[in-house]
Amino acid sequence: MNRFINFLEEKFVPVAAKIGGQKHLVAIRDSFAALMPLILVGAFAVLLNNVFFVPWSLLAEYIGGESAFIVWTNTNLAPLFSLMESGTFGIIALGLTFSMGYNRAVNEEKDSLSTGLISVASFILLGALARNNEAVASWVTNFLGAQGIFIALIVGLITPEIYFAIVRKNWVIKMPDTVPPAVAKGFSAVIPGFVAVFFWALVAYFFNVASGLNIFAWFEVNIASGLSVLGQNIFSILLISTLIPVLWFFGLHGANMLEAIMSPIYGTMGLENIDKFANGIRAIGTGADELAVWVRGSWDAYVFLGGSGATLPLIAAILIFSKVKQQKEVAKLGFPPGVFMINEPVLFGMPIVLNPVYFIPFVIVQPILTLIAFYATKIGFAGPIVNSVPWTTPPILNAFLATNGSFGAVVVSVVNLVIAFLVYMPFVMIANRYEAEREELEKTA
DSSP: OHHHHHHIIIIIHHHHHHHHTOHHHHHHHHHHHHTHHHHHHHHHHHHHIIIIISTTSHHHHHHOTTSHHHHHHHHHTHHHHHHHHHHHGGGHHHHHHHHHHHHHHHHHTSOHHHHHHHHHHHHIIIIITOOOOSSSOTTOOOSSSGGGHHHHHHHHHHHHHHHHHHHHTTOSOOOOTTSOHHHHHHHHTHHHHHHHHHHHHHHHHHHHHHHSSOHHHHHIIIIIHHHHHHHTOHHHHHHHHHHHHHHHHTTOOHHHHHHHHHIIIIIHHHHHHHHHHHTTOOOBSSSTTSBOSOOHHHIIIIIOSSSTTOHHHHHHHHHHHOOOHHHHHHHHHHHHHHHTTOOHHHHHHTTOTTOHHHHHHHHHHHHHHHHHHHHHHHTTSSOOOOSOOOTTSOTTHHHHHHTTSOHHHHHHHHHHHHHHHHHHHHHHHHHHHHHHHHHHHHHHO
């Protein structure tokens, strides 16, 4: 075991750290993080509607969609929260484009505001404002929301590179020192901005002439469906579920490092699930008008039980079975934040990081929980994730709210907590034995 861990530490960790620090991946991660205010505000608006105010809400299942309360709230309150949703979730791709350009410019110490605005202009000219696809989500009239995220990523990555290349060549309009800095910055961005926007105008023209579709529609027809199928492949999901704890074991923030993959693919599917559910879609599958089985929120609902590695059941196992005083004290301190999905006190205080005793359970528990939740959702036992719930929502309640009140999801969440507890329990016993042997050696030394 020690040889294996040493091998990973020498060969795997440096490569993972280098990839995790790659500037474009960092920009993607930070840009999605910057959208958190939009996502959380929209999530609360959707959650309130889906739980209380609309005819398909959780409350309506108990008191009836035709009840006076639901009729009144659907008429007077639900439209208010729908407006909040359209002002947040409805511009996620647009916000991501600006955030990508802004973050790349900050990292390169260039004009961040101009770079972000030029990225937005490029995104819009590609046809983001026009969508008319009767076959796929016909109620969506533009690509400013979840449907445009992948193109937003491409634009947000390429536009700053064009902009920076022109600036590095010093092809900029320079103003006298007497001109106010804000005005001077604006003029210096004219030539780089023109080149970047002209490039995307050529791209837009090419797609319109060659395919008769703008790049958004072309991507939706030819690429998006394939990505959806790949993203719903259980082996892809299991790989992510395994890599997160492996990276964490070596002290690298696994979830953050893989967020550049999880947010564009699974975050997008989660937003689309919300949109589809609100428009009456209930079937589960990989089709364009079906709810995805696995989205970004699935990990929070079923796998990250107390944080990466499902450490809340580990805390429970330590409090019940551990005879190691230090670990019990850390578990007591780590329990309150663990309930709200924060487990750094356990990861670094126990520690789990670089602790060979807990390597095996910490790495294998997430794939096991993922398998159970994935197939429970696929066969319809647990409802799909159709609400965006804050990741700090405690286990069980998270699954209940995220699935709009699916009791099957609650059962799966409880079962996963129990299974994680059983996975960790024998290793807590092993830790007891190791501690006893260590104390015996200290006495005889």
